Amino acid sequence: MKNLKRYFRLYKVLIAQFIKVVLQSKVDFLMGLFGFFFTQVTGIAFLYLIFEQIPSLQGWTLDQLIFIYGFAQLPRGIDHLLTDNIWKVAWWKVVTGEFDQYMLRPMNVFFQVIAEKLQPDALGELLVGIILVIISIPKGILIIDGVHIALFFVSILAGALIYTSIKLFFATMSFWVKRSGPFLQVAYEMADFAKYPIEIYAKPIQFILTYVIPFGFVAYFSASYFLVEKSAFSTIGMECIIAVILWFIAYGYFNYGISKYESAGN
Template sequence: MNQCKRYLRLYKIMIAQFLKTIMQSKVDFLIGLFGFFFTQIMGIVFLYLVFQQIPNLQGWTFEQLIFIYGFAQLPRGIDHLFTDNIWLVGWRMVINGDFDRYMLRPMNIFFQVIAEKLQPDALGELLTGVILVAGSLAKGIVIVDILHVVLFFVSLVAGAVIYTSIKLFFASLAFWMKCSGPFLQTAYEMADFAKYPTEIYAKGVRFLITWVIPFAFVAYLPASFFLKNDVSAGMIGIECVIAVVFWCIAYAVFHRGTHVYESAGN
């Protein structure tokens, strides 16, 4: 418990330092926010154009797809906001030896990685997500009762953990291969599949994004629980189990990786 408090305190201090450094570049902040926001908006326009041609997509209405799309942005945005530094581990820090500094401080290494940075760009995604989900609430297409509201937030956290775990797992491969950025990117981009109902995909693809790289559980599957009465709350339960299992695997690989870390200069 004491340990927990200490880390919380350290997190506050380190993030405060980080925020001081980025305050100097408001323009960059706005550009990043705009970039991510704009990318998401384009996705919506795409759906809109398609729905000019068809009444529904395999039983899903435009409004429902917008909710799924918006919901998908939230765990993605949360993960993006807090753990963006993981990308640098996969791309750069291991190969150029910047990772050394984490090894030299008397703190948990993963904690140091994520405490070093907040990614304000993520607000672009969070903003899109909040607007779209709020819009869906206003339209009354989302089920609102205590169970659903509670599980909504549980699902956001579990979804973010799944994102983080997948990122951490692939970034950690860098300890063996020096630069795992391309793998990390490949895995991360698979999340795009989960923006749409998984029923539209072939069986193999559906299996892959449900159980291997389980992005279906951060977006489409939980979203359908909030939209349709016939989906049971067990869906969120499975999501949580997957979050825990994947986190354990990813963290174990990361931990093992720090022991085979070779630093730079050889």
């Protein structure tokens, strides 16, 4: 408990210094935000173009798909905001030996990785997500009651943890391959496709998005809980279970990877 308090305090100190640096360059900040915002806008435009041609996609209406799309941005944005520095581990911290720094300080290594940086660009994604969810409310497509609202927030947090775990897992590979950026990139991009109803894909792909790189739970399965009558356990419950299991696998693998760390210069 005392430990937790210390880390909380440290997090504040470290993030505060990061924010000071970011504030030195406001234009950069706005451009990054705009970049991510714009990327999401093209995704919505894609949906509109498709629905010019078809009335519904396997039973889903445009309004429902827009909610799924927007909902998917929320866990993604939260993870992106808080743990973006994991990318640096995958791309160059390990291969250049910059990772040494984490090993020399009396703090948990994973904590140091994420406390080094916030990604303000993620606010672009969060903004799109929040807007799309809010405009979905008056459309009458959502089931709104106390339980659903509570689970809405639970689901977002669990989803973010799934994102973080998957990123951490692929970044950890760099302890062996030195630069695991490409792997992480590919895995992360997979999330884009889980923005659509998973039933449209062939069985093996459904399997992958459900069990291997389970982005299906981040967006589609849990979003559908708010759209149609479904058991909370098979959607949000499973999401939480998967998030926890995935986290332990990724974190364990990360710690194992650290023990294999070779630093640079050899």
